[in-house]
Amino acid sequence: MGLLAGSTVFLITLLWGTCVVVGKCDLGPNREAVDLTNTKGFSLTGTGITTDVQTSYAARIMGLSVIPFIIAQFPKMLKTHHGQRLAVLLALITSFLLVLSYCLYQVFQPWIQRRKLAYAKHKHVISGILRHAQMQALGRLLNDDGTPNEDVIRKLFRKIDIDDSGNLSHSELHALIVGINFEELDFDKMDAVDKVMNDFDTSRNDVLEEDEFVQGMKKWLNEAKRTVPASGAFSNKFINEFHERTRQEHAQLIDKSDEAVESVENPGWCIAKAVGFLLLGAAIAAAFADPLVDAVHNFSNATHIPSFFISFIALPLATNSSEAVSAIIFASRKKQRTCSLTFSEVYGGVTMNNTLCLGVFLALIYFRNLTWDFSSEVLIILVVCVIMALFTSFRTTFPLWTCLIAYMLYPLSLVIVYILDYVFGWS
Numbered sequence: 001m002g003l004l005a006g007s008t009v010f011l012i013t014l015l016w017g018t019c020v021v022v023g024k025c026d027l028g029p030n031r032e033a034v035d036l037t038n039t040k041g042f043s044l045t046g047t048g049i050t051t052d053v054q055t056s057y058a059a060r061i062m063g064l065s066v067i068p069f070i071i072a073q074f075p076k077m078l079k080t081h082h083g084q085r086l087a088v089l090l091a092l093i094t095s096f097l098l099v100l101s102y103c104l105y106q107v108f109q110p111w112i113q114r115r116k117l118a119y120a121k122h123k124h125v126i127s128g129i130l131r132h133a134q135m136q137a138l139g140r141l142l143n144d145d146g147t148p149n150e151d152v153i154r155k156l157f158r159k160i161d162i163d164d165s166g167n168l169s170h171s172e173l174h175a176l177i178v179g180i181n182f183e184e185l186d187f188d189k190m191d192a193v194d195k196v197m198n199d200f201d202t203s204r205n206d207v208l209e210e211d212e213f214v215q216g217m218k219k220w221l222n223e224a225k226r227t228v229p230a231s232g233a234f235s236n237k238f239i240n241e242f243h244e245r246t247r248q249e250h251a252q253l254i255d256k257s258d259e260a261v262e263s264v265e266n267p268g269w270c271i272a273k274a275v276g277f278l279l280l281g282a283a284i285a286a287a288f289a290d291p292l293v294d295a296v297h298n299f300s301n302a303t304h305i306p307s308f309f310i311s312f313i314a315l316p317l318a319t320n321s322s323e324a325v326s327a328i329i330f331a332s333r334k335k336q337r338t339c340s341l342t343f344s345e346v347y348g349g350v351t352m353n354n355t356l357c358l359g360v361f362l363a364l365i366y367f368r369n370l371t372w373d374f375s376s377e378v379l380i381i382l383v384v385c386v387i388m389a390l391f392t393s394f395r396t397t398f399p400l401w402t403c404l405i406a407y408m409l410y411p412l413s414l415v416i417v418y419i420l421d422y423v424f425g426w427s
Contacts, residue, residue: 004381009381011353023049051340058348060393062388068354142239312414
């Protein structure tokens, strides 16, 4: 329960606030963030991020996902032990009904699923271009210390610059994209050219100058390094590993034209494989759950730190590290679409914590006839989720000062848990 509460609080406070900081752009006259513009530094009111309205819908869904906690806690609120088992059962049923409803909503209102597809496609396009560049370059794109090799990048630029004009046109970029094998990923080549141009062309003169190409390649290489931590010398294997990690994600640069789910060949096999992976993941979790709990208890006994705080603070940082890194990387691209996608992913993660993860936990309590005694944890989840849901459900622009609210909620939650458990004796 400490891991569940800590994971939810981490996502909606520390990660949310960090994404606002790294994704901030200048706020224009209409109080909306201007893509790729960051000239006001850390102005608390002059910079911030803007998401689309669908992201606020995801925040509202996150707010509704706390209902099972309220149901399970209801007898405690009435200070009675009667009906506690019934309350756990009702909360269990409600949790899985909410999971089912959430999945059906994604099927019939597929904007969430399309955003995840766009998120994955974007990474795959980056990895494909880097791999192609590595194979075509006259040398290695990364030095031994991991820094981008600027000389090799400039050689690559001159190789792509067919007419020796000193800049890359749409037609030259199109030739580059056509020459890349994106395997099973099918997409509009000219659409991809426009997106690469939009990502690299900081001067907005509709051509890529050499310095713009170098800076764009450096940025992409640094993103690859953050995604695939390399040990030892950086080599071709590093670029290939980054591409392999994104291959199945079918990533492409994000735009409205990307948000269509492609037809799937042999859907029966895809469903069977997906179910198999789910069962395998469940088996792995079941096999390692008990040793994990033992490790937490042993570490708690050795350090005299309550096990709840270890599971509340340390474990969420480990279990959510991959999601956190991806969210921060895409927020740092400083565009409304990538910010919208990032925050939708954060809200979706909290929603699944509050429904599916809680449902499994409630099932254990009900069928093994255990006692529900998690008042402080439930209160923290309710306070944080309700505050952030109300804060994010009815607005699409978040100035930089809003990250301070999210950051303050994290230590506040720790203080509340400590006071409730060790001063008032709730646990």
